Amino acid sequence: MVSKRSMDVRPSGIREIFEMAAEGAINLGLGELDFDPPEEAREALKKACTSGSSKYGPTSGLMELRELIASKEIAHSNSITAKNVLVTGGATEGIMAIYQVLLDPGDEVLVPDPGFVLYAPDATLVGARPIPYALREESDFMPNMSELQELVTPKTKAIVVNSPSNPTGAVISKEVFGGLLDLARDRRMMIISDEVYEDFVYDSKHFTFAGDLDVSIVVSSFSKSLAVPGWRIGYLMANEELLNELSKMQYYLLACPATPIQQAVTAALPYKDKFIARILPIMDARRRRMVSLLNKIPGFSCMLPSGAFYAFPRYDLDMPSRELAEAIARAGVISSPGSAFGLLGERHLRFSYAASEDDISRGIEVVGSVVEHLA
Numbered sequence: 001m002v003s004k005r006s007m008d009v010r011p012s013g014i015r016e017i018f019e020m021a022a023e024g025a026i027n028l029g030l031g032e033l034d035f036d037p038p039e040e041a042r043e044a045l046k047k048a049c050t051s052g053s054s055k056y057g058p059t060s061g062l063m064e065l066r067e068l069i070a071s072k073e074i075a076h077s078n079s080i081t082a083k084n085v086l087v088t089g090g091a092t093e094g095i096m097a098i099y100q101v102l103l104d105p106g107d108e109v110l111v112p113d114p115g116f117v118l119y120a121p122d123a124t125l126v127g128a129r130p131i132p133y134a135l136r137e138e139s140d141f142m143p144n145m146s147e148l149q150e151l152v153t154p155k156t157k158a159i160v161v162n163s164p165s166n167p168t169g170a171v172i173s174k175e176v177f178g179g180l181l182d183l184a185r186d187r188r189m190m191i192i193s194d195e196v197y198e199d200f201v202y203d204s205k206h207f208t209f210a211g212d213l214d215v216s217i218v219v220s221s222f223s224k225s226l227a228v229p230g231w232r233i234g235y236l237m238a239n240e241e242l243l244n245e246l247s248k249m250q251y252y253l254l255a256c257p258a259t260p261i262q263q264a265v266t267a268a269l270p271y272k273d274k275f276i277a278r279i280l281p282i283m284d285a286r287r288r289r290m291v292s293l294l295n296k297i298p299g300f301s302c303m304l305p306s307g308a309f310y311a312f313p314r315y316d317l318d319m320p321s322r323e324l325a326e327a328i329a330r331a332g333v334i335s336s337p338g339s340a341f342g343l344l345g346e347r348h349l350r351f352s353y354a355a356s357e358d359d360i361s362r363g364i365e366v367v368g369s370v371v372e373h374l375a
């Protein structure tokens, strides 16, 4: 009855723990900001809902929004225009549209391990093979260029890069950025660059692939940057030829992005930088607090992540991360098991610090007592 490809993908390990947790649990599990979206976004959405904008819009998104996005991206490449921008139903739909357009059954796509939960299952869903590439803690979770070279075969069509990374928080260096571009050009494959955390970089610099659309497709989202994950809106940037294919594909996946939501984002986008400037110092303080508390738990060690909003500690208990996350959830704190992000995520937990400092302190205290009890 159910297709093989549907049976071949498991439910997301992040959602499983979230859904088993009791009501009132401290949520350090989901990657969503606890801030309200900017006032301008909320006001614009109210207006869009009352002014009759309930019709289908263009498949690629409203031209006004595409132009606005392109004008902001000009800083990275002066050749980006609205024709390089596709408004999507969030990065989730955008990534599926890219896979549908780039990958044939049997093709290979290199995906980070540990890496975000969509990259490998989405490949399975289009009949392609996800080939994990290792991100090791001892190398600051940076890809190893010679290992990548070895993994490329004639079937490799693309590599997924996610910087700042979910779950590790790592931000790629200039050298890695350049190395990935060289690799993609030499071996004739596309970089699918998931940059949804581009605005959450604390003590390093974000390198975007938006200036290299000859070999890259950039995935962006408003879920994080405007704190609107439930609005389901984001965008892709690609060269014109690919963008037309992606737009054609989007029709079959989504028809078009939601019109009132696009109008609200168009009104709010000019205020994004101000919003980020307000919340980033708060996120930075939370980041430091969470990492310092985690490092006080015996057997836990956690690097200070440079970007995104996750801490990804390693632990030395002899217990799979899923069982540990379940025990912690039973004690009232939601986290994500490292195994949800790939084989190399095992023996790690992922905690989101997009939560109040009070929740972070109380939550990590609970984690400490669960670990003490288990040890």
Ligand SMILES: Cc1ncc(COP(=O)(O)O)c(C=O)c1O
Residues within 6 Å of the ligand: 031, 089, 090, 091, 092, 093, 116, 162, 165, 166, 194, 196, 220, 221, 222, 223, 229, 232, 233, 234
């Ligand atoms: C790395 C990464 N990519 C994509 C997404 C999906 O974003 P969206 O809400 O725009 O679908 C997430 C959400 O957490 C993410 O962490």
